[in-house]
Amino acid sequence: MKLVVLGLSLSSSWGNGHATTFRALLSAFAGRGHEILFLERDVPWYAGQRDLIDPAFCRLEFYDSVEALEDWRHEIETADAVMVGSYVPDGIAVGHHVQRTARGVTAFYDIDTPVTLAALREGRCDYLSAELIAGYDCYCSFTGGPTLDLLEWHYRSPMARALYCSVDASAYRPMDVPKKWDLSYLGTYSPDRQPTLEKLLIEPARLLPDRRFVVAGPQYPDDIDWPANVERIEHLAPRDHAAFYSASRYTLNVTRADMIEAGWSPSVRLFEAAACGTPIISDVWPGLNELLEPNREIIFAWNPEQVIVALHEDRADMGEAARRRILNQHISRNRAAELENWLQEAARMRTRDMAAAE
Template identity: 30%
Template sequence: MKHRPQIAFFGSSLVSAYWNGAATYYRGLIRALSERGYRTSFYEPDAFERQQHRDIADPTWARVVVYPATESGVSQALESARQADILVKASGVGVFDDWLEREILNLRAPNRTVLFWDVDAPATLERVQRNPNDPFRVLIPRYDMILTYGGGTPVVEAYRTLGARDCVPVYNALDPAIHYPVSPAPRFAATLGFLGNRLPDRETRVHEFFFGPAARVPEARFLLGGNGWECGAPDFPNVRYLGHVYAHDHNAFNCSSRMVLNINRSSMARFGYSPATRIFEAAGAGACIVTDAWEGIEQFLEPEREILVAHSGDDVVRYLETISEERSRVIGAAAMRRVIAQHTYAHRAALVHRILNGSPASGSWSNTPSLRSKTEENAVPERYNASFNPYTGA
């Protein structure tokens, strides 16, 4: 591989998180890979008003190519990417996905690697398992490797059963340069905050873990951010709707509630081992996180010590009624130490670098260490000093 290997990455968007939950993941990984010497050109379509809702300008650590969401636009984009050493087709680009998944394979060569990077593996697998004629199904064995942002052993085994040469999870993580403790903002003050777009396969769980507790604990204040909640959502006097929350406000959001809620989509919860980006964002800000229960959480954060796990809305109510601000600060600080020690995008980029340079098959290593040494816990940048109080900013 060249000293400065070039990656052509086809994804939803690097510069906009608008209706695009993968933005944080892409930014963290590509920035960390840049620090390892990789040069990435990120190809994204001009679609879904994302360019009108940018969170960031074009970064210095990647070249952003915005192409027209047309057949000729995507064809020209793929043609311009053919000189790259590594080509990546991510899931959920949003336009011409089937075409890209097929045509990018025509650029495979002895000196060029073509990867499929699945940022929603549970949904992809459920789709192709339901439909034997799904056009992606027959393409799976042709990719050099499948990378996923979650799913663990169930996803790896499912992809291998479908003929994948190999499948390796590269989990979400924290970018400490982007997500960190800040002073709380009055506009985000709440007892419990949840930041997530309204999606069909999460709505029932949002009612269970967010709206149900809001109805049962009227004295608590609830904050809901994300797209799609403007129409038809429950109207409770103690719930405030924010709409889209830009990425630059996520730190303030996570530092201003006593607790921050994570709710996985149904497919992710069934497969497990799928920590959402919001978990690492909130942990990096020192937030006390309450997550819905899913298999594998203990590989990332320790329940009751670094994260609170709710098996039902009843558990959320119990936490609201029993977890003091003092204890929430202790839990948030413990989560912050853990992710800084083991779950940054620098850790994930090191794994990707090993994969691209021919490390052993995925089963022979682990990218989610479950044991923490005191040295690791104490190896925390000054910004993340355990005495930091995310509620006062001191």
């Protein structure tokens, strides 16, 4: 299969989870014998922070405007499948261009589904429209559960399928490093995640001054009152993630408000931390208990006291149990097989519908 992907970023992991998600998925997809062209909008923010220039698993090219996609018309037109990702700059115009040009299957890969749908409801989504949803042959959604029915019945997607994030097991694994922190968190600043971070990490840090904490990720405001025992790391490259998790006795998973409301929205960090065998403390949302079993593979927390109790325990067994579960169900090789299945199913549906129209 020849696949063309127009995604937010493959070249830079700075301030986004898309790059590591695409890298894991597309590397495994290429491993199944497919050819991939990734087209990335050349923007200053990512251009100055690139940590992958020449991927071995696909061809990476840059374009500077929607009009410049004409230079790639032949590739888009002749591909077996063309997939547009969420948060792509001028994504609505890009989507219309793809749907007009592609002769093969068209798909939308939403790594932010609940945020996307909230923006659509409020009329402020600049990378997707209801018209485009109905026009894509397949909607691959970061979120499963009832959201898939909403996409098909309300937004008229011909085919909505869950395509969760995944983890590259060769890159995310336990490492033999000293434990530096009792509790860590890795994630870009988000206003709707910050109250949970305050409650489940910053407040425990204030109450446990002899314990060590760390928050890694960019864009945190200067006015946050970090306790003295909370270390800050501005940016952590993907190559350093496994060592970061392995140096943590526990790590915290914090979920955006729209994703908590929708449920069934596991972040890539959840899979990556578990693959490293690090015990996870998480906020709670519908569907999480179907991914990891509470108190055996993950700890659910609603308040600082629950975090403090956990930090006084040694739950390496929990980290190992979560690692086994994730490696069995959520590695990138499994996800690439799912993507292949969804694209093939969409192609069959497209052929059937075209035959019926004749």
